[in-house]
Amino acid sequence: MEKRERRIPYNLEAEKYILGCMLLEPTIIGEVVSRISANNFYGAENKNIMKAITNLYENNEVIDQVKVADELQRMNLLEASGGINYLFDIIESIPSVANVDAYLEVIEEKSLLRELLRVTDRVRDKVLEGDLSFSDIGAKAEEEMLRVINMRRTEDVKKIHRFTNRVLEIIETNKNSDGRVTGLDTGFEDLNKLTFGFQKGELIVLAARPGIGKSAFALNVAAHACQHHNASVAFFSLEMGIDQLTMRLFSSFSGLSISKIRSGKLTSKEMAALLVAKAAVDKLNLYLDETSNTNLNDIKAKCLKLKREGLLDLIIIDYLQLIQVPNFKGTRNEEVGRISRGLKLMARELEVPVLALSQLSRGVELSEDKRPRLAHLRESGSIEQDADIVMFLHRDQPSKDEAVQVRNHRTELIVAKNRQGATDSIFLLFKGAQSTFCKYEG
Numbered sequence: 040m041e042k043r044e045r046r047i048p049y050n051l052e053a054e055k056y057i058l059g060c061m062l063l064e065p066t067i068i069g070e071v072v073s074r075i076s077a078n079n080f081y082g083a084e085n086k087n088i089m090k091a092i093t094n095l096y097e098n099n100e101v102i103d104q105v106k107v108a109d110e111l112q113r114m115n116l117l118e119a120s121g122g123i124n125y126l127f128d129i130i131e132s133i134p135s136v137a138n139v140d141a142y143l144e145v146i147e148e149k150s151l152l153r154e155l156l157r158v159t160d161r162v163r164d165k166v167l168e169g170d171l172s173f174s175d176i177g178a179k180a181e182e183e184m185l186r187v188i189n190m191r192r193t194e195d196v197k198k199i200h201r202f203t204n205r206v207l208e209i210i211e212t213n214k215n216s217d218g219r220v221t222g223l224d225t226g227f228e229d230l231n232k233l234t235f236g237f238q239k240g241e242l243i244v245l246a247a248r249p250g251i252g253k254s255a256f257a258l259n260v261a262a263h264a265c266q267h268h269n270a271s272v273a274f275f276s277l278e279m280g281i282d283q284l285t286m287r288l289f290s291s292f293s294g295l296s297i298s299k300i301r302s303g304k305l306t307s308k309e310m311a312a313l314l315v316a317k318a319a320v321d322k323l324n325l326y327l328d329e330t331s332n333t334n335l336n337d338i339k340a341k342c343l344k345l346k347r348e349g350l351l352d353l354i355i356i357d358y359l360q361l362i363q364v365p366n367f368k369g370t371r372n373e374e375v376g377r378i379s380r381g382l383k384l385m386a387r388e389l390e391v392p393v394l395a396l397s398q399l400s401r402g403v404e405l406s407e408d409k410r411p412r413l414a415h416l417r418e419s420g421s422i423e424q425d426a427d428i429v430m431f432l433h434r435d436q437p438s439k440d441e442a443v444q445v446r447n448h449r450t451e452l453i454v455a456k457n458r459q460g461a462t463d464s465i466f467l468l469f470k471g472a473q474s475t476f477c478k479y480e481g
Contacts, residue, residue, distance in 0.1 A: 048152035049081035053145040058088050059133035060142075062126070065102045067139055072096055074143055079150040087111060087120040088129075104130060151190060158183045178336035181343060185388065223270060223353055223392055226263030228478065229465040233454050234428060237353065237392035242383040242425055244359070246397040246416060247432035248409070252450065253396045254279055255474045256432060257355050258287055260394065265323035270352035273342055275328045277361035284327065285320070287474050292316035296472035324350065334363040335381045346389050354389075356382070358396035359422070376421030383425040397422060399431075409433075413455050429456035434469070446471055449479055 057075075061068045077089040091110040095102045104126040111117040121128075162180045165171055171179075222236030237243055237260075247253045257274075264270035276284055290297045293316035295309055305313065326345060328338075338356070345351040356362065362378045369377075379395075386393040399415045411431040416422045423429060431453040448469040454462050466479040 047081070047156065048149045050145050050149050051082050051085065053142045053149075054080050054082055054085040055129050055132060056142045057139065057146060058085060058092070059129040060136040060139050061092055061102070062104055062107065062130050063133055064136045067136065068092065068096050068102060071139070071143065075146055075150070079146050081149065081153070084120045084125060087114070087116045088126070090114070091116070091120075151187060154190065155184075155187050158187055174337065178334075178340045181340050182336060185343075189388075223264055224268055225260050226267070227452075227465065227467065227476070230452065230454070233457060233460055233463055233465075235460070237394065238427075238459070239390045239392060240387045241392045241427040242379070242386050243392060243394045243428040243430070244379075244397050244416070244422055244426040245394060245430045245432065246399050246411060248399055248411070251432045251434060252469050252474070252476065253432060254284075254357050255287065255469070256452075256476055257357055257394055257396055258284060259291075259476050261325055261353065261355055262288060262291065262323065264353055265325050266319070269324065271324040271326070271345065271350040272353045272355060273326045273328070273345055273351060274355045274357070275333060275338055276357050277333055278357055281327050288320045288323075289313060289316050290473040291475045292319050294473065297474055298472070326350070333361075335378060338362065339381075339385050342385065342389055342391075346391070351389065351391055354385070354391055354393045356393065356395045358398060360398050372421075379422045379425040411453065411455075423456065426456060427458040428454065430454050450476070 057071060061071055072093055075089075077086045077093060080086040080089050088107060088111070091107050091114065092102060094114075095106055095110055100106060104123065108117060108123045108126060111120050117123070158180070161183070162176065165176050165179070220231050220236040222234070222238035222241075224236050225231055225234070245253055245256060254276075261272045261274055265272055274284070286297060286300055289295070289300055293300075293309075293312045295305075295312060295316075299305065299309070300313065328341060338354075342351060342354055359378060359382070360375060364374050364377050364381075367374050367377065382393050382395055397416060399411055410433055413423050413429060416429070432450055433453055434448050434450045448471065450467050450469045452465040452467055454465070456462065467476045468479040469476055
């Protein structure tokens with residue numbers, strides 16, 4: 040079998056055609072420079088000419104072969120670009136400007152293939168250097184591949200009527216569903232009224248002081264989505280062990296207290312209830328990860344795999360400040376900002392909501408009412424900026440005279456930021472024995 044010749048992807052004829060069209064018909068230059076730049080060209084001469092044309096265009100100057108030659112001369116690149124004769128040759132080789140779009144696509148395609156080749160070369164070098172683990176290299180490779188894929192040119196801008204028609208269809212769909220949940224059902228009716236459910240691409244942040252029930256609330260949302268809507272949920276528990284999470288699910292589904300389950304002292308009737316709960320939990324499309332040193336790349340890689348398999352409708356992270364950023368050099372605030380931005384980008388790229396739990400700063404303990412506010416989000420203002428929804432769980436501190444015991448608590452869920460809707464407070468009942476939330480009937 041004859042071996043095919045391997046070569047770097049490029050098309051010099053397409054490059055010359057686009058340059059010639061711009062010199063023949065300057066009115067198309069705006070469209071061209073909005074789609075490609077000099078970096079998309081392979082031929083050195085063509086790259087230089089594109090730089091010169093772009094410079095002239097950005098300075099609002101007349102563009103023709105003489106002006107381009109003058110600009111190349113100013114850049115000390117005229118001779119390296121074939122001289123003025125090469126510019127005339129380019130113009131003479133153009134039969135018409137009718138196929139600009141097709142040739143632009145060729146240049147974009149070849150440029151993307153060259154970038155993909157560079158990425159694979161870098162991955163190959165990292166493998167041969169042997170300094171990084173398979174997990175680190177794999178995560179970086181997947182991230183770089185996704186970056187190249189996202190470089191592909193998006194659709195052209197569209198007239199507003201194209202969007203109004205689409206939005207009207209969304210409104211009609213919402214009308215038929217009684218205007219309630221258009222995203223992922225949270226399991227809490229009053230929260231759904233404010234948010235219409237957690238929407239694809241949203242970053243939702245839930246913060247509270249320790250012991251208020253952040254993890255319990257997140258687990259409630261996950262279990263409801265799985266059980267009642269057959270959703271697939273990825274739950275990254277960076278603080279609590281999987282055994283503890285599973286025990287909470289058993290308690291929630293069986294109605295038995297966590298302490299009773301933990302003790303193992305169950306009657307035959309209670310054991311039967313526990314086995315029924317286990318059967319129900321086994322059916323949930325809930326994917327748990329308890330890796331204690333999980334970094335942002337690991338999370339994205341695992342979620343990408345689930346997404347490719349059609350097994351991802353919601354991502355939950357407990358909690359945001361425990362995520363690591365590999366090889367990050369900067370302040371802690373900058374690192375947390377990188378994490379929150381990464382989670383928002385992941386939500387958009389994977390088209391699923393991301394619910395991230397967060398710590399509060401010590402400032403909330405110093406306030407008189409200990410009521411959390413947006414300024415209390417710990418270690419970064421970027422969390423508030425990146426999040427589409429910010430929620431706080433809050434309840435009044437028990438008095439010193441109150442007996443310390445497991446009991447039910449009225450808990451306030453504060454929707455402090457809602458990019459697409461209203462902000463308000465919702466009251467829930469926290470059932471301490473089962474570590475679950477339900478609607479407060481008060």
